[in-house]
Amino acid sequence: MSEKTNRYLLYAGFIVAVLPVIILRDFTPSNELRYLSIADEALRNHTFFVFTNHGVPYADKPPLYLWIIMLCRWLTGAHRMWLLSLFSVVPALVTVDTVDRWTVNEMGGESRAAARLMTLTTGLFLTAALTIRMDMLMTMFIVLAMREAWNIINGDSRCGSSRWRFPLWLFLAVLTKGPLGLLIPLTTTVVYLIIVRQPWLIKRLWGWTTWISFGGLTALWLTAVWNEGGSGYLYDMTVHQTVGRAVNSFHHKASVVYYLIHYWYCVAPWSLLVAGIIVKALGRGAKRNALQLFFLTAALSIVAMLSCFSAKLQIYMLPAVPFMTYSAAMFLERYSRCPWLRYALALPSAIIVVALPAVLIVRWKIVPEINTTAIVLASTVLSVIGIVALCRLFSANSHGRLLTTINILGSGILIAVFIGASALPRLNAYIGYSTICHEALTVASRFKTTDIRVWRMKRAENMDVYLHSPVTVIPSPALPLPHIATSSKSSSSDPATAPQPYVIISKANLLTWRGITIVARAGDNAVGVAK
Incomplete structure (x- = not known):
């Protein structure tokens, strides 16, 4: 295979590896x-x-x-x-x-x-x-x-x-x-x-x-x-x-x-x-x-x-x-005989080996949604690649073995990215605001309101990209408790004076703490309705 063909095959492989990411990932808020x-x-x-x-x-x-x-x-x-x-x-x-x-x-x-x-x-x-x-x-x-x-x-x-x-x-x-x-x-x-x-x-x-x-x-x-x-x-x-x-x-x-x-x-x-x-x-x-x-x-x-x-x-x-x-x-190539080069590659290889055990621990302790076949399979690939790289690395001390180890590690990373990206639809709720905003629009339509407010969410003002209208950002300490039904007949019978419901987007634990009923959830974020 010619050097030119090898170069373009790598570029094609890189595009294939990252393609699921650029198709499935949500925009980050930052x-x-x-x-x-x-x-x-x-x-x-x-x-x-x-x-x-x-x-x-x-x-x-x-x-x-x-x-x-x-x-x-x-x-x-x-x-x-x-x-x-x-x-x-x-x-x-x-x-x-x-x-x-x-x-x-x-x-x-x-x-x-x-x-x-x-x-x-x-x-x-x-x-x-x-x-x-x-x-x-x-x-x-x-x-x-x-x-x-x-x-x-x-x-x-x-x-x-x-x-x-x-x-x-x-x-x-x-x-x-x-x-x-x-x-x-x-x-x-x-x-x-x-x-x-x-x-x-x-x-x-x-x-x-x-x-x-x-x-x-x-x-x-x-x-x-x-x-x-x-x-x-x-x-x-x-x-x-x-x-x-x-x-x-x-x-x-x-x-x-x-x-x-x-x-x-x-x-x-x-x-x-x-x-x-x-x-x-x-x-x-x-x-x-x-x-x-x-x-x-x-x-x-x-x-x-x-x-x-x-x-x-x-x-x-x-x-x-x-x-x-x-x-x-x-x-x-000049320094390929230096023994420290093997250890410079051995340490990252050893770290990659523990990818699977780390994922198995994290999925139960931190993010339950990480318990997906794609993430487990991607981490398995990394662990196997790390083991293979270590075996190759210490099987000989030649320049060719170092290059082989680099190719093994690099290819394994791209394969893991390709496999792990299929878990993004489940993880997008933790990455961006697309899912929670769509839930908010659905809830707002159900309650016949266009008033959507956001409380204590990072860069919340830019949710207008999904909500297609300006976002009302409630100051951090200012979120009121839900309205308590009043005995006044006039306020309950007169639609003009009755409080209008509005949809609130915030962290699920914050809304629950404030006594607001959660209507929809997406990851750690939730949608509530204040009446």
Whole structure:
């Protein structure tokens, strides 16, 4: 089988593995449902550069990803999880394919196959590929920009066209997520050129062509923002959100060692392997060619730069992941005889072995609905794969055995995702609000009321995506007890003065505690009626 065929078979297998997830999963309340609500509001208001979330200006994100959501909503008439997920899954594959083709002269086919699988099954990368967020799209544009930067730095024959594509990818990255789309390529390339003692090439890469093209596109966008939202919105988007997050964040503030702490599970199950090889490759006397040094610089400079900012989230580290995994893969063959490599893979394999016992314990103690055939079968696959990987790992100490172990673990993770995803219809009530909102609409129709209120639910205002009308959010301590029937005949006989029922959505235990009869349930959430 040719290397090209092997590459595309992996991409096809990845799509098949995640397909049940993107078809069956509900939107999460934290960010996904908010993006949908903002897009709906923009469509109603006919605004395309200025966004609001229930009337409150939302200058937190640039417009490109919200445009995609608006376009999908306009084309299909609804928010389709499978369609929106394509704008995370496809960029993930484009990112891996770009880096893979970039390193074609640095590694053999087997090592690159392992690198592809490692990248796609890294915890942070796989999660981002299945999430309705703009981060994977931004990562794709950043990787494309850095590929063009490499061509320009090395005077590649495609350098002429790269000079124009480079600022375009930079602009699209900024239009997707914000300044990180510019700062990551800028930091990486400048640090790399200083390390290799070629600072004069900074002018070639970041010269007039780049800044005029990027600046012109940015100026057009910001002019449109100012025209639609005024100077106040423009200031909030460019200064308050950007400088505020970098210097003294009002959200997600964390210490400088944040990414060093969270790295271990974000890059799992390959975190020990990647970290160990990178440290070894950075050691004194280690031989590194230009591309290997560039990848190492990208991986480390991205994390270092992000650590200097006040606002920190695990997802911000996503652009560094493909450079981390491919850096490790480029040195894997050289260090394959090192005995510690086996243990770097043995520990995650051993953890995976306990997947089935862990699920059997959790299903009885925490979430009874996890007791499904799909979850048990998926955890069984993981446990078996972990055992097989351990047996392979210690059967020999050759480079081929390490690659085999990586392929076993990576393939097992994708198989487990495919099998376990079939349990999502039962778990969606714990993931999102779709099920409980549909129950609320049914109850409201039965009691002939349109008054639906929400009490003590996270991001409840964005339920309007499902309820198709504004949501009344009751202040946390303000929920009244159910009305007690009065002896006044006039109040009971006069429909105008009689209290009208309203539907309440909240946690089941909270409604029961308040003495409200639960009419419908979905997971931990419930619907009650106050009369």
